[in-house]
Amino acid sequence: MTEPPHRAAITGLAAVSALGRGAQAQLAGALAGAAAFGPVRRFDTGGRRVADAATLADAGTLADELTGVIEEACAGLSTAERAETPLLLGVHGHPDAGRSTTATTAGFARDLAARTGLAGVARIYTCACVSGSTAVADAAAEIRDGRSGRVVVAAGYLVEPDQFALFDAGRALANDGAARPFSSCRSGLLLGDAVSAVVLEPFGARETLAEVAGWGRAGDAHHVVRPDPEGAGMVRAVEAALRRGGIGPADVGYVNANASGADGDSAEAAALRRVFGAAQPPVSSTKSVHGHGLEGSGLLELVITVLAAQAGKVPVNVGHLGPDPACDLDLVLDGPRNAASPYALTVNAAFGGANTALLVRSV
Known part of the structure; x- marks a missing residue:
């Protein structure tokens, strides 16, 4: 395999969610399995079927929170x-x-760019739950191809009444106060605050936190809101990420799954079984502790995945009530595990059949 002109490195990161402020708060919550769900106080949920989400009590405006994480990163x-x-x-x-x-x-x-002293905005991503991860894939491609010497990626969502009402009306929200990825008796997702930023530069430019070793994107075009039952798009995205990273399925030590506790978890499980076969890596979804941050989810999950890989740990899959035969994976249920590889994968999926996969390597 030909060595790329430049390897893409993450040299700065920051995040805010209901788990707390700062990147280390995200890792601590994910490793402890400390789910942050509770009644929403930010706006009136009267008349709603569900009243729970993962919200940070002292959150400011989205502009202020994005400014803060960009400044920190x-x-x-x-x-x-x-x-x-x-x-x-x-x-x-x-x-x-x-x-x-x-x-x-x-x-x-x-x-936002003016407030943080950046050169300007190159692109805005509004592609739902793969917004942040798609932006990272684009940034990594620009670094690797030598088209950019440095890129800042930021993404954010704060739980607000409009999207909350839409998901509630669509009966997509869990009615028991917990997100239960890959579990039997799961009843839906729960929304959560997710505001993050990362800096990508060529490998060696300064101290590196992790390498973005590979990425993949694919669409399955199966249904407006439901994924292909066999996870065809997710399979192609993951395989592309591994191919770009120059590794095989057995080299992956952890997968931070997209799973939110909804029906689509089984399609993702099918995709992971198809890609990894007998070499199934440990799997968890950190949405089980910080909730689904919509456009902010992919980047927050990347931050947690990078920090977990650095720490050599695998986060817990919280809220599990029992096995679902359709989600037969090596789930991390009883506590964090030691990672067996420096490579970790984080995957995301969105309405419309969009799928992304980011492969990181701790250094």
Whole structure:
């Protein structure tokens, strides 16, 4: 396999969720299996079927929280370095777009770049639950091909009434106060705050936290909201990530799954069984502790996956009530395990059949 011109490294990261502020709070919560779900206090849930989510009590506005994580992730960059670094941003849209005729997502993104001293916004990703992971794949490709010397990727979602109402009306939310990925008797997902940022640079530019060794993206175009039952798109995304990383299925030490506790978990399990066969790695979904952060999910899960790989640990899959024969995987249930490999995979899926896979290697 030909060595790429540049290897893509993560040199800075930061995150905020209901697990707390700072990247280490995310890792601690994921390893402890400390689910952060509880009644929503941020807005009125009266009349809703479900009233629970994973929200941070002292969360500010989305603009303020994104500014904070970008500033933290970029702490090692000089003012001049920031001024030449573009931003890739994953968001649902401008938080006030439904309440103002002048609020635009592009304007929100430009203001965010100006607040943090970055060169500007190269792209905005509004592709639902694969927004953050798609942005990382694009950034890694630019670094590897020598088209960019540094990229900041940020993504964020704070639980708010509009999306909460839509998911509740669609009966997609768990009615028992817990997200139970891959479990029997799972009843749906729960939303959660997820705001994160990472800095990608060529390997060796400065101290490296992890390498983005591979990535893959694929669509299955099976249904508007349901994945292909056999996980065809997820299979192609994972295989592409492994191929770019130059490794085989047996080299992967952990998979942070997309699973949210919904019906689609079985399709993802089918995909993972198909890719890994007898070499099944340990699997968990950290959505079981921090909830589903929509556009912010992929990046938050990447941050946790990187930190877990650094620590040589595999996070717990919380909320499990019993095995589902359709989700026959090596689930991490009784406590964190020691990782058997420096390689870890985080996968995401979104409405419309979009699938992403990011392969990281601890260094």
